[in-house]
Amino acid sequence: xxxxKKGLYRTKKISYKKLIFVMLVIIVLLLAALxxxxxxxxxxxxxxxxxxxxxxxxxxxTTYSYYENNGGSLLTPDQxxxxxxxxxxxxxVPYAECTDGAISDNRSSPLCSALTRGTVDRVVSSVGGxxxxxxVLESGVKVNDEYxxxxxxxxxxxxxxxxVSTCEESANGVKFTLDTKWAVPVQMKTEPQEYFVGYLERAxxxxxxxxxxxxxxxxxxxxxxxxxxxxxxxVIRSWKWILEEDGGTLRLNLKEKGAFYGVxxxxxxxxxxAFVIKQNIRTDTSPVVMLDPGxxxxxxxxxxxxxxxxxxxxxxxxEKVADNLAARGVKVLMTRREESDVxxxxxxxxxxxYSPTLFVSIHCDSSETPSLFGTHTFYxxxxxxxxxxxxxxxxxxxxxALYQSDPTKAAESNxxxxxxxxxxxxxxxxxxxxxxxxxxxNETDCDFLMSEAGRLQIADAIADGIAEQLNIA
Ligand SMILES: [Zn+2]
Numbered sequence: 001x002x003x004x005k006k007g008l009y010r011t012k013k014i015s016y017k018k019l020i021f022v023m024l025v026i027i028v029l030l031l032a033a034l035x036x037x038x039x040x041x042x043x044x045x046x047x048x049x050x051x052x053x054x055x056x057x058x059x060x061x062t063t064y065s066y067y068e069n070n071g072g073s074l075l076t077p078d079q080x081x082x083x084x085x086x087x088x089x090x091x092x093v094p095y096a097e098c099t100d101g102a103i104s105d106n107r108s109s110p111l112c113s114a115l116t117r118g119t120v121d122r123v124v125s126s127v128g129g130x131x132x133x134x135x136v137l138e139s140g141v142k143v144n145d146e147y148x149x150x151x152x153x154x155x156x157x158x159x160x161x162x163x164v165s166t167c168e169e170s171a172n173g174v175k176f177t178l179d180t181k182w183a184v185p186v187q188m189k190t191e192p193q194e195y196f197v198g199y200l201e202r203a204x205x206x207x208x209x210x211x212x213x214x215x216x217x218x219x220x221x222x223x224x225x226x227x228x229x230x231x232x233x234x235v236i237r238s239w240k241w242i243l244e245e246d247g248g249t250l251r252l253n254l255k256e257k258g259a260f261y262g263v264x265x266x267x268x269x270x271x272x273x274a275f276v277i278k279q280n281i282r283t284d285t286s287p288v289v290m291l292d293p294g295x296x297x298x299x300x301x302x303x304x305x306x307x308x309x310x311x312x313x314x315x316x317x318x319e320k321v322a323d324n325l326a327a328r329g330v331k332v333l334m335t336r337r338e339e340s341d342v343x344x345x346x347x348x349x350x351x352x353x354y355s356p357t358l359f360v361s362i363h364c365d366s367s368e369t370p371s372l373f374g375t376h377t378f379y380x381x382x383x384x385x386x387x388x389x390x391x392x393x394x395x396x397x398x399x400x401a402l403y404q405s406d407p408t409k410a411a412e413s414n415x416x417x418x419x420x421x422x423x424x425x426x427x428x429x430x431x432x433x434x435x436x437x438x439x440x441x442n443e444t445d446c447d448f449l450m451s452e453a454g455r456l457q458i459a460d461a462i463a464d465g466i467a468e469q470l471n472i473a
Contacts, residue, residue, distance in 0.1 A: 050326045050327070050328075050329045050330065050331065051326065051331055051332070052322045052323075052326050052332040052333075052334065052337075053332070053333060053334070054333070054334050054335075054336065054337050055290060055333045055334065055335055055350040055353070055354055056350075057346060057349040057350055057353050073270065073271035074118075074180070074181070074182050074183055074267075074271045075157055075158070075181050075182040076090075076120065076182070077090070077120055077151055077154030077155050077156075077157065078151075078154070078155065079155060080155050081155050081156065081157055081158055083155070083156040083157070083158060084155075084156050085153045085154060085155055085156060086122050086123070086153075086154060086156050087122065087123040087150065087151070087152055087153075087154065088120060088121070088122055088123065088150070088151045088154025088155075088156075089120070089121055089122070089123050089135055089137060089143065089148045089149070089150055089151075090118070090119070090120050090148065090149045090151070091115045091116065091117050091118060091119040091120075091143070091147060091148060092117065092147065092148060092149050093117060093146075093147045094116070094117050094266075094349070094352065095114035095115070095116060095117070095352065096114055096115045096117075096119075096143050096144070096147035096148070097112075097114050097143075097144070097147070097426065098112040098113070098114060098115060098141035098142060098143055098187075099112055099141065099142045100112055100140070100141065100142070101124075101136040101137065101140045101141050101142045102140070104127075106128075106134060106142065106144075107202075107421070108380070108421035108426060109204070110204050110380055110381050110382060110419075110421075110426075111189055111204075112141055112187065113186070113187050113188045113189065113428055114426075114428065115141070115143065115147075115185055115186070116183075116186070116265055116266050116267060117266070117267065118183045118267040119183045119184070119185050119186070119267075120157065120182060120183050120184075120185075121137040121138055121139050121184075121185050121219070122137065122138040122156065123135045123136070123137060123138075123150065124136045124137060124138050127142070132144070132145060132146075133145045135148060135150070137185065138219070138220075139184075139185035139187070139219035139220075139246070139247075140187075140219075140246070141185065141187070157181075157182050157220070158181070159220055159221070159222045159223075160180060160181050160182060160184045160218065160219075160220045160221040160222070160223075160247075161180075161181055161221065161222065161223035161224075161225070162178045162179065162180050162218060162221055162223065162224045162225070162248075162273070163178065163179040163224075163225045163226050164176065164177075164178060164179075164225070164226025164227060164228055165177040165178060165179045165226075165272050167228045167229050167230070168232070169232040169233070170276055172264070172276050172278060172279060172355055173233070173235065173261075173276050173277050173278045173279035174230060174232060174233035174235070174236060174276070174277050174279070175274065175275065175276045175277075176228055176274075176275055177268060177270075177272040177273065177274045177275075178272055178273045178275075179271075179272050180221075180271070180272065180273055183267055183273075184218050184219045184220045184221055184247070185218075185219040185220075186216060186217065186218055186219075186265065186273070187216075187217045187219075188214060188215065188216045188217070188263060188265075188428070189214075189215055190211035190213065190214050190215075190260055190382065190383060191211060191212070191213060191215060192210060192211070192212060193206065193209070193210055193211055193382050194206075194207065194210070195382075198418060198419055199418035199419060199420060200420070202419050202420065202421075204380075204382070204419045205418065205419045206379075206382045206385045206419070208258075208385075209258045209382055209383055209385050209386055210257060210258055211254060211257070211258060211260050211382070211383065212253065212254055212257055213251050213252060213253045213254055214251070214252045214254070214260060214263065214277070215249050215250075215251050215252075216249065216250040216251075216252070216263075216275070217244075217247060217248070217249045218247050218248055218249070218250070219246060219247040220246075220247055221247045221248045222243070222247075222248065224241040224248060224250070230252075233255075233277065233279075234255065234279055234280040234283055235254060235255060235259060235260060235261065235277055235278070235279060235280050236252045236253065236254065236255065236277055237253045237254060237255040238252075238253045239251060239252050239253065240253075252277065258386070259280060259282075260278075260383050261278040261279070261280065261281045261357075261383065261430065261431060262278040262355075262381075262383065262428060262429045262430040262431065263275060263276065263277050263278065263428055263429065264276040264278070264352070264355055264428075264429040276355070276429075278355070278357075278429065278430060281357050281358065281431070281469060281470055281471075282469075282470065282471040283471070284357055284470070286331065287330050287331070287357040287358070287470050287472070288330070288331045288332075288333060288354065288356045288357050289325055289330050289331070289332050289333070289356060289357060289358050289359075289360065289466055289470075290332075290333040290334075290335065290350065290351060290354060290356035290358070290359045290360070291318045291321055291322055291332060291333070291334050291335070291360055291362065292318070292334075292335040292336075292347055292359065292360065292361040292362065292424060293311070293314040293315040293317070293318035293319075293334070293335065293336055293362055294310065294311065294314045294361055294362055294363035294364075294434075295309075295310055295311035295314065295363075296311045296315065296336050296338075296339055296340055296341060296342055297311075297339055297340045297341030297342070298341050299311065299341065300312075301314065301363070301364070302364060302365065302366030302440050302441070303366065303440070304364075304366065304440030304441065304446050304449070304450075305440065305441065305442075305443060305446040306440075306446055306450045308450065310363065310364045310366070310440060311339065312339070313364050313437075313440070313449055313450075313455070314362045314363055314364060314437075315336070315337070315338075315339070316455055317362055317437060317455050317458055317459050317462070318334065318362045318459075319334075319337070320455060320456055320459030320460075321360075321362070321459045321462045321463045321466075322334060323459075324459060324460055324463035325463050325466065325467070328463075328467060328472055328473065329472070330466075330467075330470070330472070333350075333354055333356060335347050335350055344423045344424065347361075347423075347424050348423060348424060348426075348427060351424065351427045351429065351430065351432065352427060352429060355429045355430060356430055357430060357470065358387060358430055358431050358432070358466060358469060358470070359424070359427070359430055359431070359432040359433075360387075360391070360432075360433055360434075360435060360462065360466060361422070361424045361425070361432075361433070361434040361435070362434075362435055362437065362462070363434060363435065363436050363437065364436060364437050364438055364439070364440050364449060365436045365438065365439045365440065365441070366439060366440045366441040367439060367441050367442075368441075369441075370441050370442055370443070371442070372439050372441070372442060373403075373409070373412075373413060373438070373439050373442040373444060373445045374399055374412060374413035374414060374415045374438065374439070374445070375392070375395045375396065375398075375399050375413065375414070375415060375435070375436060375437060375438055376392065376415035376416055376417065376418055376435075376436050377389075377391050377392040377395065377416075377417050377418075377433055377434070377435045377436070378417070378418050378419070378420040378422055378425060378433060378434045378435075378436070379417065379418075379419060379420075379425060379431075379432070379433045379434075380419065380420065380421055380422065380425035380426050380432070381425070381426075381427075381428060381431070381432070383431055384425065384431040384432050384433055385417065386431070386469060387431040387432075387433050387465070387466075387469050388417040388433040389417055390465040390466070390468040390469050391433060391435055391461070391462055391465030391466065392414070392416065392417045392435075392465070393465065394461035394462070394464045394465040394468075395414075395435065395437070395458065395461045395462070395465070396413070396414035397461065398457045398458060398461045399413035399414060399438070400413060400414065402444065402448055402454075403444070415436075420434075422434045431469070435462060437449065437458050438458070
C-alpha cells in the first residue's frame, strides 16, 4: 500500500515535470515558427500584404450625421449661449469643399481645405443665384448650399478653447485628438510653397514640393493647452501654437523638407477633433496602394478608334499594375474589378475610408483632334506632385520608345505633369494622381493601348513610378 502510494506519487511528479517540459518545448517551437514566419514572405499572406481586393463603402459611411448621432457633447447653434443670434451653417457631408471667400470664382483651390462634417460657422453673406446659393462664412471660406444645413436664427457661439486629449502612433501614422468646445472651421496647408500658372491658366502648378511645415488653423480659437508628443512620428519633428487675430494655428514642423504624405481629420464620436498625420511612405513596411480604373458599367468613358472603350482599357491596365505591385509585396485595393458603376462620390469615399498610402486613377484621353497623342499625369494637392512626377517620367520612357523613329514626336509624347482639380485627386489624406495613358483617338496611341504588350509596358511604368515613391524595389 505504502509502496503503491509512493509509486503513484512519484509517477504523478514525473508526469508534471514531463508536462511542463513538453509545454516549454511547444512554446519554444511556436516562438521559433513565429519568428521564421515573420521574417519570411509568409507574413504577407498572414497579414494580407501582396493581396488584391476591392474597396467597399456603405451608404451609412457617407450619410452619417455627427450631431444626430452624437448630439450633446459640443456646443451647437441650437442652444442659447447668451451672445445673440445669426444665420448659422453646419456642414452635413463628410467633407465639404471650400473656396476662398474673398475670390469671386468658385474654382477648386488646393489652398482651401475641406471642412469636416459637423463644422459650424456663421454665414456672412451669400453669392450666386437663389437656386444654388454659395455661402461666405465668417472664417473666410465659401461653401456650396448642398453641403450645408442653414439655420436662419441660430445662436452665436463663444470663443473656442482646445486641449490635447491623446497623441499616439496609429496604423497609418501619428494620431492626435483635441478636446474642443465646438466644431470650429479648420483650414490646413503646407508651406512654404511657390505656385505658378500652368495648364488651363490654373495658378497652382508646383515646380518642386518644398513644404517645411503643416499649418492647421482653427477659427475662433483663443486657447490651446496640453502637450503633443511627436517623438514616435517619422514625419513631424516639433510643434507650436501661434495665436492670431482670427483664431490660432497649430504649426507642425516636418522632419525633412518635402516629406509630408497627407493628413486625415474628422470629429470623432467623443466630440474631439481627430487628426492623423500620414507616416513616411518611404519607410512604410506595409504600403497599401489604391488603384482606380476610370469609368465602368454604364459609363464607358471615351470611345476609341478600336471597338473597346476607355473603361475596358483602364480596367485591363489597372489589373496589370495590381499584379505587378502585389508581386512586390504591396497590398492593392481596387475601386472596381469588373464593368460596374462606381460613382465619383463613392471613389472619393473609398479614399477617405481606407486612407491608402497612395491613390492612382487610370484613364485614357480622347480628342476631336486625331493628331493629339502622348501621356500626361495630373495632381491637385501640392504634396501629390512628387508621385505625379515619378509616374510621368516612367510613362514618358515608354512613349519615347513607341515614337523613337521620330525624335520630335518622341519628345512631344511626354505631355508632362499638370495641376487639375479632378474629383478623385481632391483628397488631402494621401498623395493622389490621375494618369492619362494615351489618346484612344490617335492611331498610334490607340494601337499601342489595344495591344497586350502595350498595356503591360504602361502598367509596368505606372507600377515602377509608384514603387519609386514607396522606395521599394
Ligand atoms: Zn477618363
